[in-house]
Amino acid sequence: MLNFHTQLTPVDLSALDPDSFATGTLPDSLAGIDIGIRPCRSNGPNISAVESGQKLLIHNYGHGGAGWSLSHGSVLHALSLFEDRHCRRSSPITIIGAGVMGLLTSLYLYERGYRNLEIVAREFEGITSCRSTGYYAPLAMSLNSDKQQAFINDIGFTTFTTFQAIQQGSHPLFKVGISPVNVYAGTGDHSEGTLETQTGLEPYVAKGLLPEPELGEIDFGNGQKHVMRRFQTYFMNTPDIMAELTSLLNQRGIRRTQKNINEFSEINSDIIFNCSGIGARLLNHDNNIHPNLGVLLLLKQPIIEQLHYIIYTRYRSPWSAPTEDNYIYFMPRGNGLLGATFIPFNEGTDEAENMKQVRRIILENKAFFGT
Ligand SMILES: Cc1cc2nc3c(=O)[nH]c(=O)nc-3n(C[C@H](O)[C@H](O)[C@H](O)COP(=O)(O)OP(=O)(O)OC[C@H]3O[C@@H](n4cnc5c(N)ncnc54)[C@H](O)[C@@H]3O)c2cc1C
16 A cells, blocks of 8 residues: 655756767766765774774774764764773874764864864865765665674664754754655565665664655656655755864864874874774775775756655666666755765776766666656
8 A cells, every 4th residue: 555645856867868978078967976985894894992002092984885874873982982991181182084983083072071182184175974975874884793783773873863963953062964854765576667675774763763664656747656665864964064063173173184194103192093984994904994986976956955855776777687786866965966886896996887887877867767
């Protein structure tokens, strides 16, 4: 039985020709193509405290496609490992990394009274945290056991309830960037069309943090309809959140230095938070960390407010090979995002392969939205 029938404005792809890239120029209807690298780690993220000589290293990296969804919980867990050591509040502390993990770590430390803080990062702009699409759902990680999943659920639930407080306006520090959103995901196992999809939200529904999904039909008003499950979650407007974090750091005068760190021994302070994302492969000699490629199309949809929904579904288009596991992935960030790929062990350096993905994304989305 279908419980809803909802009209949605389709993403307008009518001006996007999948073959227009052959000349190497970007079509007018696109703002850009983004190549993002998720910092995946076999066995899940490394959140641990380790003593190495004189130094205390607190690692917090390797969150794959879920770093934003696990952000507050991961940082608070890392802080609890640190505070177990009872260090003086005046101790110098270096935070390596200016992504969501590094910035949040610095702010939480400051709020707990640590004042001798410095963020050191190779880059402050254009990093993975700025490329996230903003879907609250812990996805695209390499987890191998129920124990790891239980840990991810724990830090995810902490993050989710923090976002709840932000959205309701009751968080003491953070105020922006979190809004409720409907997510449409496929059902069933068809030879063509939407397919059964794990959304990453299932543990949140089971815990009662999110309502049960409903089954119904979405209708784009152009003859294109899909039977889908409708979940609710949060959309994280990550550029707005990064801007708020930066402004809070500025207000507190937290020092920032642009520098590549090759070895922890280059850092003078004895307490180091390692939030280096994919950089931890070299910095912490961690061979478990690997890239997972997310190719994104940055759209120029004229009225993005009409598109405040997420589509996250496995999808088999008329052109897909039966074994392909492709996604329709629309996010209302900026003026709309289409993507994304989830390709493990791929750093996005093969331009021809990236363009193949772009072409596939356009073809499949045209079929899905009927535009
Ligand atoms: C296309 C795409 C879509 C995504 N969508 C979502 C989503 O919808 N929801 C979600 O929850 N997550 C999503 N993610 C994942 C999320 O963005 C990441 O998990 C998260 O941003 C990782 O944050 P981080 O702070 O650990 O790392 P980063 O943001 O990569 O920051 C690492 C920092 O460390 C610095 N650094 C690295 N090595 C060194 C070194 N040797 N010396 C000095 N500095 C160093 C870097 O310069 C950088 O400042 C997505 C990711 C991508 C690529």
